[in-house]
Amino acid sequence: MRLRHLVFVIMTLGVVRMLAQAPQPPMFRVRSDLVEVDxxxxxxxxxxxxxxxxxxxxxxxxxKLYPVQQLYLRRAGPGGWSDxxxxxxxxxxxxxxxxxxxxxxxxxxxVVVFDxxxxxxxxxxxxxxxAQILFQSRMDDGDIGGVVSNGHLTNGRLTSSRAELIxxxxxxxxxxxxxxxxxxxxxxxxxxxxxxxxxxxxxxxQLFDMATRRACxxxxxxxxxxxxxxxxxxxRNKATQLSTNVRVEATRTLAMLRSLLIGxxxxxxxxxxxxxxEGFISEETWPDVKDTVSAAERANTRIYTLDARGLxxxxxxxxxxxxxxxxxxxxxxMDMGAESVNSLAVDTGGFVxxxxxxxxxxxxQITDEAGNYYVLAYMPPSPADGKxxxxxxxxxxxxxxxxxxxxYTAVP
Numbered sequence: 001m002r003l004r005h006l007v008f009v010i011m012t013l014g015v016v017r018m019l020a021q022a023p024q025p026p027m028f029r030v031r032s033d034l035v036e037v038d039x040x041x042x043x044x045x046x047x048x049x050x051x052x053x054x055x056x057x058x059x060x061x062x063x064k065l066y067p068v069q070q071l072y073l074r075r076a077g078p079g080g081w082s083d084x085x086x087x088x089x090x091x092x093x094x095x096x097x098x099x100x101x102x103x104x105x106x107x108x109x110x111v112v113v114f115d116x117x118x119x120x121x122x123x124x125x126x127x128x129x130x131a132q133i134l135f136q137s138r139m140d141d142g143d144i145g146g147v148v149s150n151g152h153l154t155n156g157r158l159t160s161s162r163a164e165l166i167x168x169x170x171x172x173x174x175x176x177x178x179x180x181x182x183x184x185x186x187x188x189x190x191x192x193x194x195x196x197x198x199x200x201x202x203x204x205x206q207l208f209d210m211a212t213r214r215a216c217x218x219x220x221x222x223x224x225x226x227x228x229x230x231x232x233x234x235x236r237n238k239a240t241q242l243s244t245n246v247r248v249e250a251t252r253t254l255a256m257l258r259s260l261l262i263g264x265x266x267x268x269x270x271x272x273x274x275x276x277x278e279g280f281i282s283e284e285t286w287p288d289v290k291d292t293v294s295a296a297e298r299a300n301t302r303i304y305t306l307d308a309r310g311l312x313x314x315x316x317x318x319x320x321x322x323x324x325x326x327x328x329x330x331x332x333x334m335d336m337g338a339e340s341v342n343s344l345a346v347d348t349g350g351f352v353x354x355x356x357x358x359x360x361x362x363x364x365q366i367t368d369e370a371g372n373y374y375v376l377a378y379m380p381p382s383p384a385d386g387k388x389x390x391x392x393x394x395x396x397x398x399x400x401x402x403x404x405x406x407x408y409t410a411v412p
Contacts, residue, residue: 054087076371115277116175117249123308124174127276130359131169138367189215196242254288265299282340296348305341307354349405
């Protein structure tokens with residue numbers, strides 16, 4: 001275990017080192033006391049709305065209303081980015097986007113991340129096909145991409161070579177961790193990962209008793225005369241082992257993402273990360289989830305999570321072979337692994353793709369959003385106080401839905 005994590009640390013440091021060679025922009029877009037927020041606007045048919053004005057938006061930070069000082073429409077084209085000023089308050093003392101000329105040289109950035117620790121072979125194959133669709137059909141000339149697999153950035157770099165990216169996606173291989181977890185789960189006494197966490201971490205006595213009854217029903221010789229002390233000890237040990245593994249692998253995935261985001265923060269302009277995963281339980285790693293969201297905010301990166309399970313729901317569960325276990329079915333339906341990937345996506349301005357075996361429509365929407373969005377600029381009371389501030393943006397026009405990141409950490 002120690003050797004494995006040493007190798008992982010070396011690989012993630014390599015990701016940062018390769019990306020660190022790029023020019024370094026500010027960690028977050030707090031410029032001349034203005035904070036900028038990217039906003040996606042779509043109509044009821046899912047089409048981008050491109051004619052919104054300054055008065056159409058309402059912005060609140062930590063519940064308090066603030067006027068939007070400037071509004072830009074940003075679009076990507078064959079020649080790079082174009083920024084169009086859609087409104088500016090006369091009272092603002094800030095010159096409109098003094099760095100606008102350099103933006104015209106930027107292009108969209110897409111990084112596909114295979115979460116090997118939480119991908120079954122079937123899920124890997126589905127998301128691998130999605131990555132190939134992205135690089136084959138949805139990237140424009142000059143766009144930049146990368147593939148992260150087995151904890152490292154393929155070829156140690158981002159590239160605009162479509163052929164190199166397609167090859168990287170095709171050559172990526174699934175890990176074996178999920179298969180070994182499934183073997184552990186279904187080995188007697190059977191115990192799913194979420195059951196293990198609930199027993200070992202949350203001290204769920206009802207679930208512990210249910211798992212004990214299930215084990216005794218499946219092997220009556222293990223509970224002679226109704227005694228179950230030995231079985232209870234085995235279940236407790238297995239719960240500890242599985243819950244520890246859940247924590248370690250979730251920590252590993254989140255550390256890999258943060259390392260990637262630290263590197264991406266050194267690249268100018270917006271970035272997009274497509275996380276291919278089947279979800280993971282964040283019961284003990286929620287602070288790491290929030291730190292990853294903050295890293296994405298500082299890197300000006302949206303995270304999109306593609307649920308590789310397709311139409312199959314739930315984490316690895318014993319319910320499929322234990323239909324008489326009501327709690328097992330409940331935990332499977334609750335989908336305890338969704339909370340972490342929901343936060344990674346929604347809190348960074350992206351979205352979650354689930355309950356589908358075909359990701360082509362989602363890929364089309366992701367790439368469209370990467371090249372069509374608004375930038376709101378407003379003046380907060382304390383732009384560099386080092387604290388996290390929650391943002392809520394609303395649009396006043398009927399029939400238009402918007403999406404933006406939910407907050408930022410105000411660093412200078």
